[in-house]
Structures are given as C-alpha cells and as structure tokens.
Amino acid sequence: MNPIESIREEIKQFINESGDQFENKLLSEAVNVSTKITDILNRGNIDLLKNAKLMVFYIIDNKEEELVSFAKQEGIAWAMHSLTLELKLEWVQAIRRTIWHFIHILDEQKDIITDRKNYYILEKAINEKMDRFLNSFFLNYSNYKDEMIFQQREMVEHLSVPIIPVKQSVSVLPLIGAIDSFRIRVIEEKVLNDIAESRIQTLIIDLSGIAVMEMDVIDYFEKILAGISMMGCKAILTGLRPELVKKMVHAGIRFEKDAETRGTLQDTLKTFL
Missing domain, CATH: 1.10.490 (Globin-like)
Known part of the structure; x- marks a missing residue:
C-alpha cells in the first residue's frame, strides 16, 4: 500500500x-x-x-x-x-x-x-x-x-390548442396569442393526432386571434396544412387579419392548394350548423 x-x-x-x-x-x-x-x-x-x-x-x-x-x-x-x-x-x-x-x-x-x-x-x-x-x-x-x-409548457400548450367538435366530422380550432416555433410544433402534433383519432373531415382554423406570425412559423403552418390535406381532411381558414395576409402575400406564400379561406368564423359556422 x-x-x-x-x-x-x-x-x-x-x-x-x-x-x-x-x-x-x-x-x-x-x-x-x-x-x-x-x-x-x-x-x-x-x-x-x-x-x-x-x-x-x-x-x-x-x-x-x-x-x-x-x-x-x-x-x-x-x-x-x-x-x-x-x-x-x-x-x-x-x-x-x-x-x-x-x-x-x-x-x-x-x-x-x-x-x-x-x-x-x-x-x-x-x-x-x-x-x-x-x-x-x-x-x-x-x-x-x-x-x-x-413538460409543463408542453402540457399548457396542448391545453391552448382546443379542437372543438361542432358536429360529426367537423371541428373548430381557434388559435389565440403568439405562436412561436415551439407552439407551432405542438399545434401540428395535436391537429394531426385529433384528425386521426376523431375522424375529422373538416377542420376550421380560426386565426382572428393571431395578429403576427414570424416567417419560419408561417412556413411551418403551410406544411401543417399540407399534412391535414394528406390525411383526407379539409382545412378552412377564417379570420385572417390584414397584417398577416400582407406578410404572406409579400413572402409568396399561398394556402389555396391545401386550404380554403373564408371571412369570419361565425359566417363559416352557419354553413355547417
């Protein structure tokens, strides 16, 4: 030793x-x-x-x-x-x-x-x-x-993505507040899973509570719409605000291929109720 x-x-x-x-x-x-x-x-x-x-x-x-x-x-x-x-x-x-x-x-x-x-x-x-x-x-x-x-943030974000059924096969997703790169991924996971589990055929996404999206988030959102379409679900966008539309147009982003755009959520719901 x-x-x-x-x-x-x-x-x-x-x-x-x-x-x-x-x-x-x-x-x-x-x-x-x-x-x-x-x-x-x-x-x-x-x-x-x-x-x-x-x-x-x-x-x-x-x-x-x-x-x-x-x-x-x-x-x-x-x-x-x-x-x-x-x-x-x-x-x-x-x-x-x-x-x-x-x-x-x-x-x-x-x-x-x-x-x-x-x-x-x-x-x-x-x-x-x-x-x-x-x-x-x-x-x-x-x-x-x-x-x-x-984990706590992920749980809160999941709760802030409320997909609300309004009738059989038709649901509404009202988005409110800021959407960053983390939250857009939570939205993607929640939307695609709910479409599969609840057999949603039409998803109305209301953007009236969103004033601004960064370009990387807009680009990701476009991919989510493509995913929704691939799953056999029709996406309808409502409540697009002028500031957001202007940003999308100048960036050359178009949603027509994978989503339909309408005016307000209230007017759109009248079509289904």
Missing part, C-alpha cells in the same frame, strides 16, 4: 469511528441546513447525515464513478422536491470543512502526513472530488428542472 492509500485508510477509519462527533461538527458548520434536517427528511426522504457519510467515503476512497452516480441521484432528488441550491451548497461546503477538520485532528494525533508532497496530493484529490460532486449535482439538478419546465 502506497503512502497516500495508507493515509486514506487512516482518515476513513478515524471518521467512521468518530460517529457523533463527525455529525455534530458537520451540523455546526451548516447552521441553516441543520435546522432543516427533519424537514428535508420528511419532504424528500433524504437523510442528509447518512448521505454525507456516504459521500465522504466515496471521496476518501477515490471512487469517482460511484461519486458521480450519487451526485446525479442527489441532484434529481433535490430538484424533484424543490429543495434549494443554496442549502445544498452550504451543506457540501460544510462537508468539505468537516473532512479537513478531522484530517487535521488525526494528523495531530498520529502524524500521518509526514511528507508535504503527500499533503498536497491528498488536498488536490479530495478537493477535486468535492468539485466533481458539485458539478455533477448542479448539472443533474438543472437538467431535471429544465425537463419539468419543458
């Missing part, structure tokens, strides 16, 4: 034997977190003290793969239960200070670090592992939050 490995074993054994002293020191280093230990346990079934010991041993044993996997698990758990990054950062920094506190005590008692070079090697290894844990934790926390936001 080389000197560094021997030092690691001494540190691990000392921390393991310290038990309550290690936990008390850790809690004293993380004042804000220590008052929320029970709350975090109840809220997310996250045992901070047990997890801190596990993390410390992964670091001391130089088990990077296990440490990164543990950081991922922790990041997802903290994001899932909406625990703040501020608390996690305070807790990890408290763990860092506590590790070095116990290394200092052990070295005073047993003089385990006799070579300055070994001290620097140990310091570099431990602090790099701590930083590796934090990087992986923050990355997975952020990814989980981003995915939650994406």
